[in-house]
Amino acid sequence: MTPPGTGRSVRSLALGILIRVQKGGAHAAPLLDARGRSLEPRDRDLLRALVKKTLRGAIRLDHVLSRHVDRPAGSIDPAVRAALRLGAAQLLLMDRIPPHAAVSETVAAVREFAPRASGLVNAVLRRVAEKEERPGAVRLPADADPLARLALETSHPEWLVRRWIGTLGEEETRAALLADEEDSPIDLLADPKQGTLEEIREKLAKDGVQTVASQWAPLALTVTSGEAVAHPLVVSGALAVVDAAAQAVCELVAPARTVVDLAASPGGKTRVLLARGIALRVVALEKTASRIGRLASNLAASSRRGEVLVVRADAAAPPLPKGRFDSVLLDAPCSGTGTLRKNPEIRLRLMESDLAAFAAVQRTLLSAALDLLAPGGRLTFVTCSLEPEENEDVADEVLRSRHDAAREVLTLVTVPEPLGPYLRSGLVRVPPGATNDGFSVLTIRKALQGP
Numbered sequence: 001m002t003p004p005g006t007g008r009s010v011r012s013l014a015l016g017i018l019i020r021v022q023k024g025g026a027h028a029a030p031l032l033d034a035r036g037r038s039l040e041p042r043d044r045d046l047l048r049a050l051v052k053k054t055l056r057g058a059i060r061l062d063h064v065l066s067r068h069v070d071r072p073a074g075s076i077d078p079a080v081r082a083a084l085r086l087g088a089a090q091l092l093l094m095d096r097i098p099p100h101a102a103v104s105e106t107v108a109a110v111r112e113f114a115p116r117a118s119g120l121v122n123a124v125l126r127r128v129a130e131k132e133e134r135p136g137a138v139r140l141p142a143d144a145d146p147l148a149r150l151a152l153e154t155s156h157p158e159w160l161v162r163r164w165i166g167t168l169g170e171e172e173t174r175a176a177l178l179a180d181e182e183d184s185p186i187d188l189l190a191d192p193k194q195g196t197l198e199e200i201r202e203k204l205a206k207d208g209v210q211t212v213a214s215q216w217a218p219l220a221l222t223v224t225s226g227e228a229v230a231h232p233l234v235v236s237g238a239l240a241v242v243d244a245a246a247q248a249v250c251e252l253v254a255p256a257r258t259v260v261d262l263a264a265s266p267g268g269k270t271r272v273l274l275a276r277g278i279a280l281r282v283v284a285l286e287k288t289a290s291r292i293g294r295l296a297s298n299l300a301a302s303s304r305r306g307e308v309l310v311v312r313a314d315a316a317a318p319p320l321p322k323g324r325f326d327s328v329l330l331d332a333p334c335s336g337t338g339t340l341r342k343n344p345e346i347r348l349r350l351m352e353s354d355l356a357a358f359a360a361v362q363r364t365l366l367s368a369a370l371d372l373l374a375p376g377g378r379l380t381f382v383t384c385s386l387e388p389e390e391n392e393d394v395a396d397e398v399l400r401s402r403h404d405a406a407r408e409v410l411t412l413v414t415v416p417e418p419l420g421p422y423l424r425s426g427l428v429r430v431p432p433g434a435t436n437d438g439f440s441v442l443t444i445r446k447a448l449q450g451p
Helices: 010-024 028-036 041-056 058-065 078-093 099-113 115-131 146-153 158-168 170-179 197-206 244-250 268-275 289-301 352-372 392-400 417-422
Strands: 187-189 210-213 220-225 256-261 279-286 308-312 325-331 373-383 405-407 427-430 439-446
Touching (some): 010 028, 010 078, 028 041, 058 146, 078 115, 099 115, 146 158, 187 244, 197 210, 220 244, 256 268, 268 279, 268 325, 279 289, 352 373, 352 392, 392 439, 417 427
Parallel strands (some): 256 279, 256 325, 279 308
Antiparallel strands (some): 187 220, 373 439, 405 439, 427 439
C-alpha cells in the first residue's frame, strides 16, 4: 500500500529507516515519529511494526537467513541485509501479513535502494517462505550452550545475556529478555494543575483515550487504548508523555526549594519534580542546541516559565555556584541497556567494550554534580543501564578520590514502595518489565562538614 501523498510504500519507508539505522547509526524512534506524521493511522501502525519487529528480531533473523544465503552476513551490502531482515520479519514474526505480500512488496522496496539486488532478495525470501516455519526456528545442536540458546531465541547479544544472568539471576533475566520483545505502553504525567487523577482520566476518556493508574508513581497514567499523543491535552503540553519508571525515579530525589536537573532534556523529570512538589524551582541544564530547544519548548508548553530556569551548559562544567544546592538529579548518558524495547537497535550495535567509555563520561559528570551539593545535600544518580560499570562502580570510583561524600544505603524504609522489590546492595536496579523500562538509581549524600 502506498500512503497518500508520499509516493512511497510503507515497506519503502520502513526499509529507508532500517538502512539509516544500520549504516548511519541513527535511532529508529525519531525517524518513525517523523515519517509517521503524514500517514494514516493504519499505515503508521504498520510502519512502526515493520521497523520494530525487524530490529528486535534481527539477531534471530540473521541466524535463520544464514541457512539461505551463501555468504557471511557482514559481507552483504547494508541495504540488502536490511531488506532481507525486513522480509524475513514479515514471513516469520508477523502472522497477519500473507507470505506473497511480504516477498513481493519487500522486493519492490529494495529496488529503490539497491536495484541490482532485487533478484537475490526475491530468491532468498522465497526460500525462507517455503522452508521455514513461523516463528523463525532457532536450530542449534542438542548440546548447545543454554545461554547461547536463550540469547538467540530472544534475539539478544550473548555477552549481555551472560551479564544479566550474573547481575539479575536467570529467572529475572529471562523475564527481562521477553519484555524487550514487546511494545512499551504510553505513560502520561497527570499534572495536578489539570485536576485530580480521576478528573484527568475522565477528560481523556471523553475523547476515546482510556487509561489506568500506574503502579509505579502517584501521577502516572498508563494508556490502554486510544490515540493519546494526539489528544489536545497532550498536544498543548498540558499533559506530558513521561515513562512511569522515570516518574518513579523522581520519588528518590531529595525535596528542596531548588533542584538542579543536570541532563534535563526532554523535560519529563523536570515536570515530575514540579508536579509532585519535590521542587518549587528547577534549574534544568542541557548541552546541545537541538535538545535544549526541545526542552525549552516542552517546559514552556506546560506553563512553567517562572518555575524553571533552562540553561544551555555542559553538565561536566555547570555554570552554577558550587556547594549551594540541597538536591541534584543526574540522569547520566549511558549504554541504554534498560531501554532495548524502545531502542532495539542498541542490541545490534552496542559492544561490551563500549561500557568503559560511558563510565568515563559518567565519572566526570558525577564529580561535577557532587561539587554543586551543599553540606548535607543529596545527589540522585540515575541511568537507564543495568550494568554495574555504569552505576555503582562509577560512584564507588569517584568517591574513593574524595572524602566529602558517601553513598547512601537505600532500604525498604527509604525507597517508594514500588521500588522496594528491586533493592540490590543498597541501590535500586529495575529490569525491563511489562509496564516499565529498566533503570538503576543510587543516592549520594554530601558530608555536613568538609574534609
